[in-house]
Amino acid sequence: MAERLGPPLAEPIFDELAIIGIGLIGSSLARAIRKQNVARRIFVADASPGALARAEALELGDAFTTDVAEAVRDADCVILCAPVGANGAIGRAIAPALKARAIVSDVGSVKGAVIAELEPILPARARLVPAHPVAGTEQSGPDAGFATLFVNRWSILTPPEGADPDAVRDVRALWEAIGSNVETMSAAHHDLVLAITSHVPHLIAYNIVGTAADLEDVTQSEVMKFSAGGFRDFTRIAASDPTMWRDVFLHNKEAVLEMLGRFGEDLTALQRMIRRGDGDGLFALFTRTRAIRLGIVAQGQETAAPDFGRRGPEGRSAGP
Amino acid sequence: MAERLGPPLAEPIFDELAIIGIGLIGSSLARAIRKQNVARRIFVADASPGALARAEALELGDAFTTDVAEAVRDADCVILCAPVGANGAIGRAIAPALKARAIVSDVGSVKGAVIAELEPILPARARLVPAHPVAGTEQSGPDAGFATLFVNRWSILTPPEGADPDAVRDVRALWEAIGSNVETMSAAHHDLVLAITSHVPHLIAYNIVGTAADLEDVTQSEVMKFSAGGFRDFTRIAASDPTMWRDVFLHNKEAVLEMLGRFGEDLTALQRMIRRGDGDGLFALFTRTRAIRLGIVAQGQETAAPDFGRRGPEGRSAGP
Numbered sequence: 001m002a003e004r005l006g007p008p009l010a011e012p013i014f015d016e017l018a019i020i021g022i023g024l025i026g027s028s029l030a031r032a033i034r035k036q037n038v039a040r041r042i043f044v045a046d047a048s049p050g051a052l053a054r055a056e057a058l059e060l061g062d063a064f065t066t067d068v069a070e071a072v073r074d075a076d077c078v079i080l081c082a083p084v085g086a087n088g089a090i091g092r093a094i095a096p097a098l099k100a101r102a103i104v105s106d107v108g109s110v111k112g113a114v115i116a117e118l119e120p121i122l123p124a125r126a127r128l129v130p131a132h133p134v135a136g137t138e139q140s141g142p143d144a145g146f147a148t149l150f151v152n153r154w155s156i157l158t159p160p161e162g163a164d165p166d167a168v169r170d171v172r173a174l175w176e177a178i179g180s181n182v183e184t185m186s187a188a189h190h191d192l193v194l195a196i197t198s199h200v201p202h203l204i205a206y207n208i209v210g211t212a213a214d215l216e217d218v219t220q221s222e223v224m225k226f227s228a229g230g231f232r233d234f235t236r237i238a239a240s241d242p243t244m245w246r247d248v249f250l251h252n253k254e255a256v257l258e259m260l261g262r263f264g265e266d267l268t269a270l271q272r273m274i275r276r277g278d279g280d281g282l283f284a285l286f287t288r289t290r291a292i293r294l295g296i297v298a299q300g301q302e303t304a305a306p307d308f309g310r311r312g313p314e315g316r317s318a319g320p
Numbered sequence: 321m322a323e324r325l326g327p328p329l330a331e332p333i334f335d336e337l338a339i340i341g342i343g344l345i346g347s348s349l350a351r352a353i354r355k356q357n358v359a360r361r362i363f364v365a366d367a368s369p370g371a372l373a374r375a376e377a378l379e380l381g382d383a384f385t386t387d388v389a390e391a392v393r394d395a396d397c398v399i400l401c402a403p404v405g406a407n408g409a410i411g412r413a414i415a416p417a418l419k420a421r422a423i424v425s426d427v428g429s430v431k432g433a434v435i436a437e438l439e440p441i442l443p444a445r446a447r448l449v450p451a452h453p454v455a456g457t458e459q460s461g462p463d464a465g466f467a468t469l470f471v472n473r474w475s476i477l478t479p480p481e482g483a484d485p486d487a488v489r490d491v492r493a494l495w496e497a498i499g500s501n502v503e504t505m506s507a508a509h510h511d512l513v514l515a516i517t518s519h520v521p522h523l524i525a526y527n528i529v530g531t532a533a534d535l536e537d538v539t540q541s542e543v544m545k546f547s548a549g550g551f552r553d554f555t556r557i558a559a560s561d562p563t564m565w566r567d568v569f570l571h572n573k574e575a576v577l578e579m580l581g582r583f584g585e586d587l588t589a590l591q592r593m594i595r596r597g598d599g600d601g602l603f604a605l606f607t608r609t610r611a612i613r614l615g616i617v618a619q620g621q622e623t624a625a626p627d628f629g630r631r632g633p634e635g636r637s638a639g640p
Contacts, residue, residue: 085599109549134546137626144626154545183545193538196531198549203590204524205550209609211516211579211586218513224615225474225503226454229429229518230525232622233553239613242606249594249602259531260591264584266531270523271580274569279405282569286562289529293559295544302552306457306464307627 003151005179008037013173018043018075020068020090022055023241024136025107026081027145030060032178035147045071047082054142069097077170080106085247087114091121100125103167107133109194109244111158111187113251119160127167132156132190133180134198140241151179152300158187195255199248200263203256205237206245323471325499328357333493338363338395340388340410342375343561344456345427346401347465350380352498355467365391367402374462389417397490400426405567407434411441420445423487427453429514429564431478431507433571439480447487452476452510453500454518460561471499472620478507515575519568520583523576525557526565 017039019026026044033039044061045068046052056064065071072078072094080087087106098104104126108114111130122128135153137144155175159168172182185193212223212231227235249256273281296302337359339346346364353359364381365388366372376384385391392398392414400407407426418424424446428434431450442448455473457464475495479488492502505513532543532551547555569576593601616622 134549136549139626153548156546181545193542193546194549196528196535196538197543197546197551201528201550201554203594204528204587206606206609207587207590208516208521208524208583209612210590210605211583213608213612214586215516215582218516220612220615222513223517223612224619224621225501226476226513226517227616227621228473229454229456229514230521230557231517232616233557234521235609235613235616236622236627237550237553238606238609240606242603242610245606246599246602250597250599253594253597256594257591260587260594262535263528263531264587266534267524267527267580267584270527270530271577274523274573274576274580277570277573279566279570282566283562285530286526286558286560286565288533289526289555289558290562292529292533292540292543293555295540296547296552296555299544301544301547302556306459307556 003148003179005032005036005148005151008035009177012037012040013170013177014039014076016041016043016074016076018045018071018078019061020045020071020078020080020094021082021086022046022051022060022142023081024140024144025133026079027055027058027060027142028147028149029079029081029107029145029178030055031145031147032150033174034060036177038174038177039077043071043075051142058142060142068093072102073097073099075099075102077103077105077174080104080108083241083244083247084108084110084114084251085243088117088121091118095121095123098123098126101127103127103129103170105129105131105171107131109198109248110252111190115158115160115187127164128160129163129167129171130158130160130187131171131175132158132194133175134194136240138236138239148179150175153180155180155182156190157182157184158190159184160187191252191255192258195252195259199252199256200259202237202240202245203249203260204263205234208234209238323468323499325352325356325468325471328355329497332357332360333490333497334359334396336361336363336394336396338365338391338398339381340365340391340398340400340414341402341406342366342371342380342462343401344460344464345453346399347375347378347380347462348467348469349399349401349427349498350375351465351467352470353494354380356497358494358497359397363391363395367406371462378462380462388413392422393417393419395419395422397423397425397494400424400428403561403564403567404428404430404434404571405563408437408441411438415441415443418443418446421447423447423449423490425449425451425491427451429518429568430572431510435478435480435507447484448480449483449487449491450478450480450507451491451495452478452514453495454514456560458556458559468499470495473500475500475502476510477502477504478510479504480507511572511575512578515572515579519572519576520579522557522560522565523569523580524583525554528554529558
């Protein structure tokens with residue numbers, strides 16, 4: 001079942017590549033770029049000396065620094081992997097140090113706000129090609145990353161109007177080399193799509209875990225014990241990095257509120273079905289939602305193996 | 321990582337046990353009861369000849385019938401494993417055929433409505449001990465079951481007032497023999513606890529998948545492609561058996577509406593935080609929810625291994 005990387009590139013795309021922020025995504029990227037020979041040299045920067053020390057111990061790059069300007073000085077490609085809220089400060093710090101024709105990319109989960117923030121800051125000699133790999137886990141930090149995280153996942157490029165085609169081609173080549181499928185769309189459309197496929201799901205997961213934590217008539221111990229009935233899966237999502245997700249909601253406010261409004265309307269309709277005992281209406285919805293699931297499995301974005309049971313499959317063949 | 325069953329019982333608890341409904345739970349129960357020597361003989365009944373034929377091919381019991389009265393005639397213990405909405409009809413059909421002192425139990429996800437429906441139907445010579453194993457997967461049918469489904473999961477007994485202590489003891493012994501932890505509580509409290517740990521989570525998962533399916537400005541193909549950002553996990557929950565879940569919502573209406581009301585209030589507050597740009601409020605909630613997750617992992621109800629990446633772990637040790 002393991003997703004595998006293809007053969008490494010015969011010739012690197014970049015001589016030097018800088019990764020700013022060495023968390024789950026940055027460290028997975030560093031591992032994958034190294035393994036696939038995407039760059040000759042990787043310079044890793046992080047504001048946290050602790051994270052940087054872990055990255056060095058894990059040999060995630062060739063050089064390590066807390067000074068982002070130093071990290072980008074010789075870079076042909078700079079990838080911002082810090083939480084979206086830090087991009088403004090990082091952009092201002094690296095702007096004077098960037099080489100001519102340096103590509104600046106990122107991995108942020110919102111794109112409109114990132115472009116709006118970076119475009120006015122970056123010098124004309126740099127080439128901005130924002131990207132978003134739609135992949136991740138609920139864990140954080142340099143130890144949580146792994147080289148196959150992006151294999152068979154989609155990465156979305158949102159080049160601003162007038163972006164340099166060579167730079168777009170190189171960023172696309174980078175993601176393809178580490179196993180990603182690549183799609184290009186406008187930043188505005190990206191933000192709308194991700195609001196429904198990622199941001200609102202996270203928000204309602206955080207919300208129900210919060211609701212459960214605040215009950216007086218059901219104890220937290222009961223919530224934990226009996227979580228295998230479905231709640232458990234929401235807590236996994238709601239364990240995702242708080243800083244990253246705070247920044248996502250602050251930077252994709254409009255699309256999130258729009259999708260949340262629709263979710264709320266639909267939930268009100270569903271609530272009314274329950275109150276009125278409309279079994280046919282409930283059954284129709286619960287049947288329709290299965291089709292979407294099958295489509296996701298067919299598209300290779302999910303395994304069909306049962307997961308609520310967690311340790312199920314090995315028991316399935318046990319005869320009587 | 322596999323959950324294992326302990327040694328089988330030296331002496332069976334029941335001579336004959338009937339399982340009515342051979343879906344995911346019924347077939348898992350049949351496999352586990354056989355493996356653990358809980359009953360000398362298992363009689364399997366199901367209204368669907370197709371499901372029954374699969375059960376026979378899988379050797380899930382010693383005898384098979386579509387006639388529920390026939391299945392219970394010699395049973396010391398009868399376990400209703402059909403969707404909750406079928407309990408009334410099944411109860412009426414088996415009532416005349418039940419042996420003196422036969423235990424009648426079930427596995428339904430709601431308990432108050434089940435007791436209210438079965439108590440007036442069952443004869444005084446039968447002993448009612450409702451149960452609910454808090455375990456499952458998103459899959460359905462006799463092929464989906466496996467013997468270790470209940471290992472280390474909680475089963476909740478909700479004996480009605482005046483229930484026979486010997487019958488309660490035997491049902492507890494059954495669940496413990498197949499690896500479950502057992503807790504006893506009132507049906508009303510059960511229904512409230514499960515509303516938040518299971519029923520409302522399923523409802524909001526069904527709801528967001530429905531919302532995503534109805535969008536005009538985001539295509540279904542986009543929703544499927546980019547589902548790895550979080551949405552994917554909701555579709556897994558929303559692929560659960562529609563008949564079972566329709567019945568759950570119709571039979572636990574009040575507790576579900578109560579918990580849904582609280583969820584909605586909390587979501588409105590969260591929506592306002594986003595609209596106002598209250599980053600500190602968002603961060604505080606997102607941090608608090610991590611603690612619940614840690615509690616669930618600590619209680620053995622979940623694995624701490626990363627799951628969004630699905631095929632993550634084997635890549636983690638890959639060095640540079």
